[in-house]
Amino acid sequence: MPKENQSNPSSSLPSRVWRSIFRGPIFPRDDRDRKKIVFDTLVLHFRPIRVREDTIRYSHTWGLGGSSFILFLILVSTGVLLMFVYQPSPDGAYESVVSLEHDVFFGKLIRNMHHWSANFLIAFLILHLLRVYFTGGYHAPRQFNWVIGLLLLGCVLLSNFTGYLLPWDQLSYWATTIVTGMIGYVPVVGGWLQGVIRGGESISGKTLVIFYAAHTTVIPVLIIVLAAFHFWRVRKARGVVVPRLADDPEPRSESGPAQKPNYVLTLPNLILREFSVALALIAFVMVVALIFNAGLGEPANPGMSPNPAKAPWYFVGFQELLLHFDPLFAVLVIPLLAAIGLVSIPYFDYDRDTSGIFMMSHEGRRLGAMAAVVAVVATVAWVIADEFVIDLAAWMPPVIANGLVPAVVLFGVLAGFYRWAKKRGGSSNNEAIQTLFILLAMGFAVLTVVGVWFRGEGMALVWPWNF
Ligand code: HEM
Structure with a gap:
């Protein structure tokens, strides 16, 4: 009778590989034990030996950070394959993409996978950011990891x-023209910065080379370095934030946790979960890539702009801001304040450490829901009023009509909401700040939806089915 973990040479290769993954390697006993030790040691160089059982529940993190990293790996592997065919020059770029799709074995699938993983990565990162925010993952000792994130x-x-420009079709050419055009509105240095990014006055072969180098070398290297730093900080913080209820004691309080935490071995408990999520995600990206094409329009024509000419979806919110605010506010003041606000989130003056508590408290969730509804209604009302009713620019200089006045109204609404949240419900500083975060994030999400689906020719408001 063979021992349970002795390999059976007559079993099929898939079943031996399966066993090697889930039970141990496919080597004879002595050798196998040695290889298993090597493999385990390798894994445990990167991961802690044990993890808290309550942090590996899938619904705690939704695996969003790990999935983002898997998407990045798909991007790198498909990107390297694309580099064998792609030519970064205005004469060759579009043709090389067409040839990749038609003449290269699996070329279309590889391009589609690259395209969809890139878009999913942005969506997953936004969800990861929201997960971290709403579980208080930015409190000490994780503040700096929020900034790295x-x-x-x-x-x-x-x-x-930068990847968007590479196919060199009408959409990519004009979307890049619009976004780099926005940079030109930055006072004093805008024109110079725009020239540096474009490599000249307009989008040309030089821009393509700059974008190609940034896209294939500089940015991936930066991401690898920052991601390594990010993972190391997670490890230094002894893993992800620990889930708890609103009235549980604070993580570092004197009273300590009510029960001794339960630890489990990382291998296989966490690694198996991560492996399954990775497989499911790769399968998902492949299925989407098989069904939906990345799309390729007409070759770029610098002489004829499509109408409407829109930025990529993740920048459409800013393009929408440009329709309502003076450029100085839309491309500089508001994005700068938003960036400063996001970076400062871990460093605000909070009443207490709410790490691990989903949306802080019952009150936090109630105020949050209210803020989300107010943001949707107010943003839609404002977009419609600005399009059809209000025309302050006829009365005063545009920078005041479309800059100062809406900015003062916006900050007035935020300040009013903050005071109301604190006074009325007697909510804590934490809950009031979270309410503002939701108000702003939801407002920006609505602007993005309006820009993507409700803007037609001449960027006029239209119903999506008339688009
Ligand atoms: C390529 C981008 C990113 C990757 C690959 C990544 C990956 C990860 C992973 C694997 C974790 C462990 C827990 C989990 O899976 O959720 C994590 C935790 C964390 N991430 Fe990210 N992340 C990225 C971007 C971000 C962003 C945009 C933010 C927010 C601004 C962020 C903030 C954090 C923080 C503060 C933690 C620790 C939170 C906790 O302990 O619960 N990360 N990240």
Whole structure:
């Protein structure tokens, strides 16, 4: 009778590989034990030996950070394959993409996978950011990791944006023209910065080379370095934030946790979960890539702009701001304040450490829901009023009509909401700040939806089915 973990040479290869993954390697006993030790030691160089059982529940993190990393790996592997065919020049770029799709074995699938993983990565990162925010994952000792995360998000956005130009079709050419055009509105240095990014006055072969180098080398290297730093900080913080209820004692309080935490071995408990999520995600990306094509329009024509000419979806919110605010506010003041606000989140003056508590408290969830509804109604009302009713620019200079006045109204609403949240419900500083975060995030989400689905020719408001 063979011992349970002795390998059976007559079993089929898939079943031996399966066993090697889930039970141990496919080597004879002595050798196998040695290989298993090597494999386990390798894994445990990167991961702690034990993890808290309550943090590995899938619904605690939704595996969003790990999934983002898997998407990044798919991007790198498909990107390297694309580099064998792609030509970064205005004469060759579009043709090389067409040839990749038609003449190269699996070329279309690889391109589609690259395209969809890039878009999913942005969506997953936004969800990861929201998960971290709503479980208080930015409190000490994780403050700085929040900032590293934001840098990673910035790099991923840049990576998507620089990749967008590479097919050199009408959409990519004009979307890049619009976004780099926005930079030109920045006072004093805007024109110079725009010239540096474009490599000249307009989008040309030089821009393509700059974007190609940034997209294939500079940004991926930055992401790898920052991601390594990010993972190391998670490890230094002894893993992810620990889930708890609103009235549980604070993580570092004198009273300590009510019960001794339960630890389990990382291998196999966490690694198996991560492996399953990775497999499911790769399968999902492949299925989407098989069904939906990345799309390729007409070749770029610098002489004819499509109408409407829109930025990529993750920048459409800013393009929408440009329709309502003076450019100085839309491309500088508001994004700068938003960036400063996001970076400062861990460093605000909070009443207590709410790490691990979903949306802080019952009151936090109630105020949050209210803020979300107010944001949707107010943003839609404002977009419609600005399009059809209000025309302050006829009465005063545009920078006041479309800059100062709406900015004062916006900050007035935020300040009013903050005071109301604190006074009325007697809510804590934490809950009031979270309410503002939801108000702003929801408002920006509505602007993005309006920009993507409700703007037609000449960027006029239209119903999506008339688009
Ligand atoms: C390429 C981008 C990113 C990758 C690959 C990544 C990956 C991860 C992973 C694997 C974790 C462990 C827990 C989990 O899976 O959720 C984590 C935790 C964390 N991430 Fe990210 N992340 C990225 C971007 C971000 C962004 C945009 C933010 C927010 C601004 C952020 C903030 C954090 C923080 C503060 C933690 C610790 C939170 C906790 O302990 O619960 N990360 N990240």
